Amino acid sequence: MHALIGENGAGKSTLMNILSGKLVPDAGEIVWAGAKIAFASPLDALRTGIAMVPQELTVCPDLSVAENVMLGAQRTGAVGIDWRATREIAATNLAVLDAAIDPAMRMRDLSTARQQFVQIARATAARAKVLIFDEPTASLAEREADRLSAFIRAFRAEGGAIFYISHRLDEILALADRITVLRDGAVICEMDPATATKEAMVRHMAGRPVAALSKRPAREAREMQAPALRVAGLTRAGEFRDVSFELRAGEILGLSGLVGSGRTELAKSIFGATRPDSGRIEVHGRTVRHRSPADAIRNGVVYLPEERKKEGIFALLSVQENLGVAELDRFRGPLGIRWNRVAAAARDYAQRLSIRAPSLDSPIAALSGGNQQKVILARWLLADCKILLLDEPTRGIDVNAKAEIQALLRRLTELGHAILYISSELQELLEVSDRILVMHEGMTKGTLAAGEASQEQLLRVAMS
């Protein structure tokens, strides 16, 4: 297994897209089994034996799981598709990954993690010899990530080769046979996982030392602050039940739990994107009812979505409009929105949050993930919202931007912001939070002080 690491924009995905036939290289050659080859399409590459498992789900949600595995490769008999043979091949390939997935189910009824497994099964069903994974564990919780690791080891043992792109360095150290570091589109060095350290990897990726994030010092004063947000007995059928917690001003409360534990659903309900069935929400001691996100925003409660592209950014609009979109009323003059004021505010926040953009006038899609995330954060800071519900705020963001965002969040708590920090990465939660709330299957399992907790403890609490 060959791991590829590098910051966002280092060229990892581009390189892999070339190998899997999605993009055509300008120069250079690909050698397969001793012979030079060129791919005109992903189908070409697949026929050769190279399959890419994309980072984002590319599935047909209304078809069955089996058909998703076999899409474009259905077995045909004398009279059209031989459904029995097709289903059998799908089932065999799925069983290797997760025996609990029923091939007859409709795709949309599977969890995100399982849909991702179906994508992997699609690659193995095509008898790929080389698998390319682009951030496979970004949406997986620990247990599913373990399942994936087991699969990778088995695939390797059978003579398969794997390219593996990930930001999770621990994972790479545990699994990889070789590590290649990319930066600015060039190979920086190759590392041996037996001797490599996380610090060295980060150093090569960044090209400069990254400010190490130490554990947050426990602050007694924080204990004294009044709760900014209090949730009591919140329930939404099928998602979470009887959830109660307090989020104090000046605090980062980590929210831990496996994918499917109801974390995102809980945050969305507090934000008014969905309505809870029962329970109470208090903001600064006042009971509130959020019937829509607009209500929540008025109360200073905002939600930063997990799916940045799908729910967070307006890809076609400029950076400055993305930043000001929630607060355009403030810039209104007698002749409508004063765009020069919006631009000035955007410049101000871009500087404070060190947002790197070609120009604030360019579409936000031109920015890297980390910078997009900062723009979305700035959107709510501009709107003066003090209670931030952040859902996987550093997902898919490179190490440096991640450290910057976490440092920024800490500064915000000193200004009295209250932050709920949802993450699947336990290490990250331990580093950034004051306390950690653990959820499992829709219920809260307990709260730990981050200073004293460990990853094992978090898992134990979740499973208990």
Add this chain to the structure above:
Amino acid sequence: MSEQIAPAPARRQLPRTSVAPLRWLLRKEAGGILLALVLLCAGISIAAPNFLGTYNLVVVARQASFVGLLALGQTLVLLLGGIDLSIGASAGLSAIVGALILTHFGPPPILALLLTVGFGFAIGLANGVFVAVLRLNPFIVTLASWEIFAGTTLVITHGYPVQPLGDAFHWYGGGGVFGVPMPVVFFLVVAAILTWMLGFSRFGRNIYGIGGNREAARLVGIPVVRVEAIVYGLAGALAAFGGILYASRMNSAEPAIGEDWLMGAITAAIIGGTSLRGGQGTILGTVLGTLLMAVLGNGMALLNVSGYWARVVVGGVVLVAVLVDLLRRR
């Protein structure tokens, strides 16, 4: 992955050489179509010198305005990522309703006009409620309401025109100021207001936001349902305006008004650079698209191109326009 390596040069930093203005023009959303319109006008005026006559230009502009008003409404709906197939029928039904109000109750002409536009807004809003509140597919909803509106027009009129509408009312569609026909004035004024709205009002920016990313719009607190419903209402109101102006011009509300206006309205918006996927497009583009279609039609008439062939040419122009747009984006 498109990471910023070097900052792209800002538009205003382009060198001011002789090609720069052209390049600037082409980079602008509506630049290509403006260029095409100018070239087309130049070509036609060479082939048919009477094209540039004042009388002909006035006729072209007036003819363009009726469908143009519908195209403006359609642009708003397309920006949302929706589509309104019923606007032609809305124009017809509203014109009939307006004409009946006028002939039965004899209100002041301006009041009749406003009531008609209000009626158009109401039936458009009905579309909007189905689309925005019930989340039904706009193509299907407006396909159904197209039939309903067109059928209602026939139920009311039995196929006979409502006329005469009176001399006082004729001014809105048939009159003019400084030689400019009133429909053209209305068309340009509405276009100017909408340009302001889309660029400088919260409501207008919300339309781009919803069209670009509906879920993100909801999560930043934009009242998605309300904006969407109102936009369909506006499309209906603009359709009614176009329909009643046409009736005023003809001094007669024919049941056939608006029957063949829908495709022209969609075509003008698309040629003007409005994306069917929502979130992209400008009013200026639609105005130019409307003019381009009108000039093309007029030019072919002047050159004695058969009406049968004219339709083929129009279809070809649409295909070329989207191809050029595709290349420009690359």
